[in-house]
Amino acid sequence: MKKLINAPETVLSESLDGFAAAHADIVTLGAERKFVRRKTLKPGKVGLVSGGGAGHEPLHAGFVGLGMLDAACPGQIFTSPTPDQIAAAMNAVDTGAGCLLIVKNYEGDVMNFEMAAEMAEGKVLSVVVDDDVAVERSTYSTGRRGVAGTLVVEKLVGAAAEESRTIDELQALAKAVNSRTRSMGVALSSCTVPAAGTPTFTLADDEMELGVGIHGEPGRRRVKLETADAIAAELVGSIIRDLEPRRSHGCLLVVNGFGGTPSIELYLMVNAATRMLREHGIEVARFLTGNYVTSLEMAGCSITVTELDDEFIRLWDAPVHTGALHWGRV
Amino acid sequence: MKKLINAPETVLSESLDGFAAAHADIVTLGAERKFVRRKTLKPGKVGLVSGGGAGHEPLHAGFVGLGMLDAACPGQIFTSPTPDQIAAAMNAVDTGAGCLLIVKNYEGDVMNFEMAAEMAEGKVLSVVVDDDVAVERSTYSTGRRGVAGTLVVEKLVGAAAEESRTIDELQALAKAVNSRTRSMGVALSSCTVPAAGTPTFTLADDEMELGVGIHGEPGRRRVKLETADAIAAELVGSIIRDLEPRRSHGCLLVVNGFGGTPSIELYLMVNAATRMLREHGIEVARFLTGNYVTSLEMAGCSITVTELDDEFIRLWDAPVHTGALHWGRV
Structure with missing residues (x-):
């Protein structure tokens, strides 16, 4: 195992400290590193809380x-965060x-987000993202997996939340975005969990x-390496x-690197x-390209397509100011 | 060789086409893909032109x-652009x-930028970036190599150019930034040039x-893998x-991934x-973290430190709106 680390058991905590230092204008770290929260909250805005195993940074x-x-x-690498962490984050924001959620x-x-919801003091709703068309059931999931489409949900719902919409409206929007979003990925190499x-x-x-799944779990089939065009045809075709999607609408295309592909x-x-x-017959109206939902240093990529309408485009273009995504006037 | 490509000879052209499509709001591609230029030019502003072998994207x-x-x-992978390309870019902007330059x-x-300068119609000055402290002479360079410090020069001089400074002022600034910037890197794996x-x-x-150099060329020494702390101590110490740097001034810290490190x-x-x-005794006042000056899929990273003053901080914070760096009001 060749990694820039000190010890497997401190990878997450040291990385979180670096992240919090580098983006101290945007975020603060919760006690015991249970969560990363926005430095400045907007009173009256619904709090959007997510999380999951580390190793998928950003x-x-x-x-x-x-x-x-x-x-x-953040849970440990490829491990869910605990209900205690999630409840602490909710109470903080x-x-x-x-x-x-x-x-x-x-x-x-x-399971852990559900348990946290029961522990929370305020009103809590949630949305489950399941954009991966590759398999209907996998090692870690009943039903389709949630992959890079999650960032599309987070971006569009995040923009809407800034407009002071109600939690019910935001949940409905999140479900609508998830229903118009599909992804599929391919791995050219594996990844190594430091503790393993x-x-x-x-x-x-x-x-x-x-x-492939974002924890390196099996996908549809293992085949001989093909050309980029053949891979794109398979991923886009499946999606x-x-x-x-309706032909008249443009789409958002996310080409997401898994961490090891340049x-x-x-x-x-x-x-x-x-x-x-x-x-x-589908034109791409918006693009996002880069390492956004990764699997440590895995080589490969996923393609995500979201069918856009005017509202989705407006929300996508709205200002965002985070460690990994930045655009628009803020 | 495992890569998401169609054929080694079309990697650059296909990637440039994808880049130009994804960022059509910002850039256009020159004829025969000789250069990528800003879509909208600002009359009276000095044109800033750079370039080099592909494989270091962004x-x-x-x-x-x-x-x-x-x-x-962009030259072919790890190959200089031709004087003809550079002259065409200068004439365009x-x-x-x-x-x-x-x-x-x-x-x-x-050599090729010098030849292009002789071919250009307008006034041309240039600055050579040589921030890599690792070696005094290498496979491809007489004197120190230019590595990730180049993006710091491009950012600070780019911000100054927007203020309509003269070409002589910008050249002096570029030299000053280069003189206050040092880098050093480490590779944990090699990279594979598609044509090879x-x-x-x-x-x-x-x-x-x-x-290590950004073409995979040898550095100071090949040693057993050490901890992240030991590597950071060696890189930062050498820099x-x-x-x-003066203790009273903060610095910019760029932790740059070479392409394969998550x-x-x-x-x-x-x-x-x-x-x-x-x-x-040095505090970090500004951070940049990510894959910015890469070596295809090489695992490893480089550290760049620029000694800041108030002027450098102001220029670093100034708005930027490019495919790979985005911040501030534009």
Whole structure:
């Protein structure tokens, strides 16, 4: 195992300290590093709280800030945060309008966020994100997994929350965004959880895992490595068949790196995916390219497509000021 | 070789097409993809032009836009752009105030930018960036190499150029920034140039290359992998001994990933480097963390330190709106 770390057991805490120092204008770290919260809260705004296992950075702490999340709870690597952490985060950011929990569909996450909701003092609603079309059931999930579509939910709902919408309105929006969003990924290499010390799975020199999960869990099938165009065709095709977007609407295309694939390849995939979408009669109206929902140092990428309408475009373009996403006047 | 590509010879062109599509609000691609230029030029502003071999993305095209570069010329992977490309870029973005060329100190780049300067119609000055303290001479350079400090030069000079300073003032500023900036890197793995098909160098499972160059060229020494703290101490120590920053001034700390190292490790290095700097009596006033000057999918990182003063801080904080860096009101 070759990593820039001191010891497996302190990777998360040291990394969180670095993150909090680097973004001290935006976030503060909760006691015992239970959560990362927005430095300045907006009274009367619904608190948006997410979280999940570490190892997917910048998800979720990198999305805490104006226009996105109010708090994020990091579990240990690929491990759900505890109900205690999540409840502490909710209590820290609920200014009276309640908290909406944005939860990726993994059994541990769903259970712990539910338990936390029961512990909370204020009103709590939640939405479960399940955008991954690769498999209907996996190692860690009943039903589809939540992957990079989660950041789209966090961005659009985060923008809407800044407009002082009610918690019920925000939950309805979150469900609508999730229902218009689909993803699928491919792995070219495995990743190594520091505490394990060995790769989560193995791939031969000429193999890839199509439909891989963000913990390296199996996808649809292991096949010989193909060209970028063939991979893009498979991912985009699977997404489009499932999403059935209306031709008249543009889409958001997220080409998300899993951590070990460089920018030059991700933009090449943007080019390929844009062509594939156009062949399906769909134009890309908004793009996001980079490492946003990662699996440690795994090589590969996922493609996420969200069907846009005017409202979604307006919310996507709204200002965001977080560690990992920045745009617009704030 | 496992990459998301179609063919080695089309990697750059396909990636540039994806980049130009994804950032069509900011950039346009020059004819024959000779350069990436800012979509909207500001008449009377000095044109800032950089470039170099591809494989270091987002450097340089990702830094084209308001507050940074006017044009970037991508060579093939790890290959200098041609004088013809650079001259075409200068002619495209010179609105009458001349062009300042920002050149990393590699023999091919220096020669080709010099030849381009002789071909240009308007006034041309240049600055050579040589921030890498690792070695005094390397495979591709006479004198120190230019590495991630280049983005600091591009950011600060880019902000100053927006204030309509003269080309002579901007050249002086660029030299001043370069003189207050030092970097050093470490590789935990090699990278593979697509056209070569095999790794540029090899490291044993327990080895790292200290002082590695951004083309995978040798650094100071190959040693056993150490802890993040020991690596940070070596990199920061080498930088500080050379830079000799004044204690009273804060610094900018850039922890730059080489492409294959995930965010969780980079922020852990931020934490380690911040502690080391503090032990030297230096506080970090500004942070930048991420994959900015990469070596394809190489694992590892570099640390860059720039000694700040009030003017440098103001220029760093000034708005920037490019594919890879975004902040402030624009």
